[in-house]
Amino acid sequence: MENFVAPKRSVTVADVAKAAKVSKATAARVLGGYGVVSDKIRVQVMAAATALDYRPNELARSMTTGKSGIIGVVVGDIENAFFSLAVRGISDVARVAGFNVIIANSGEELDAEKSAVDLLIGKRVDGLIVTPSRCDRMEHLQDVRRVGVPLVLFDRSIPELGVDSVTGDDRDAAIAATRHLLEVGHRRIAYISALDADNDQITDSRQLSNSAVRERVEGFLSVLTDAGLKNAQHYVRLGATDQERTDAVLKRLLEEVSPPTALVASDSLIGLRLFRSLQSFGLSIPRDLSMISFLDADWTTVTTPPITVVDQPVYEMGKKAAERLISRLNGKELPVERATVKTSLIQRGSVAAPPPTAS
CATH class of the missing domain: 1.10.260 (434 Repressor (Amino-terminal Domain))
Structure with missing residues (x-):
């Protein structure tokens, strides 16, 4: 026995x-x-607690103090290096301030985001940092405000919600990337996003539900329009959500009578998919097409050639979001702030003049 x-x-x-x-x-x-x-x-x-190996009962503590010591974070896609770096920045600030972090991944799905927010509120988190999958659907975020839980939006903003947000300078970043391509001679430039849609082409950029993508697209279009290029919107394509769909989006572009000579990838995952697509199609960067990607991800420096990127200080953005939330949790009376973090363009070997055959 x-x-x-x-x-x-x-x-x-x-x-x-x-x-x-x-x-x-x-x-x-x-x-x-x-x-x-x-x-x-x-x-x-x-000293006594350490000697006895005392572990706090978080539920009991939250019932006594009204605080859980936990921050909830909902991001769009943890597989994306952008969000991984952001979470690291958030977690580092939270740890120093004495908070633990619970991370939820929405997969850029509104229903999953709503469920994650509900779950975290149920866990009595002290505050939330959320990357909204849609900036035109905010009912669940209004509920967060109603129950009195401090909220900071990350990477995307919803001004009418009236809460703090931390974003990149998306419009200016897209303007800088597009101008660089124009300066070396490109006139047919495609902007490719993973934003899901029934149709991979857009009719009105104002209808894009992701504020970061919308601002990048509007910056991209503004440069091409100012340069006198017609029908620039035709080269904005959505739906590059996985490798197969990215292949299909790029294939349709390349089969056009006037195919693009340069590509702008809306994030580093799309950039990597496009790089693979071009390889599988037997095309060379920058001989056949030039390319710029958002985010200085690790892969962009080890390809041949290395990729020109919009360098986003994502770790600092994550830190800034956490610092703002913790200031509110510590009782500071602050006006609502829409913080914008500056980006820069890192020029590498993936951009060159368009091929002589391109007319």
């Missing part, structure tokens, strides 16, 4: 109080991080 080993009993606040020779209320104040105690007592209690 096997010996039965009873599970070890969790160490309680009362156990710590007894070992530290203080009252349970005093031990609870020290362990919960609230109230006022002397430095001597604090050291005494923390």
Whole structure:
């Protein structure tokens, strides 16, 4: 017969109080991080907690203090290096400030985002950082405001929601990339996004539900329009959500009577898919097509040639979002802020003059 080993009993606040020779209320104040105690007592209690391997009961603490010590983060696609870097920035700031982070991935699906927000609110998170999958659907985010949970939007903004946001300078970044391509002689430039749509072409950029993509597309179009190029919108394509669909989007573009001579990838995942597509089609960068991608992802420096990129300081953006949220959680009265972080263009070998045969 096997010996039965009873599970070890969790160490309680009362156990710590007894070992530290203080009252349970005093031990609870020290362990919960609230109230006022002397430095001597604090050291005494923390030494006892360490000796006993005390682990705080987060649920009990949240019921006592009204705070969970947790920040909820909902991002669009954790596979995307952009969001991975952002989460690292958020987590680093949160840890230093004494907060834990719960991360949820929406996959850029509105229903998944709503479920994640509901779950995190149910977990009594102190605040939320959310990348909205659609900037035209905000009912669930309005609910977050109604229940009094501080909210910061990341990478995308919804001005009418009236909350803090941290974004890149998407319009200016697209303008810089497009101007660079014009300066080396390109006139047929395609902008390719993973934003899902029934049709891979757009009729009105104002209808794009992702504010970051909308601003990039509008910056892209403004440069081409100012240069006197007609029908620039024709070369804006959506739906590059996976490798197969990216292949199809690019194939349709290349089969046109006047195919593009340069590509702008809306993010690094799309950029990598386009690079693979061009390889599979037997095309060379930049001899056959030039390319610029958003985000200085690791892969962009190890390809042949290395890729010209819009360098987005994503880690700093994540830090800034967390700092803003934590300031609010610490009770600071702040006006609503739409923070914009500057980007820069890193020129590498993937951009050259269009081939002589392009007319």
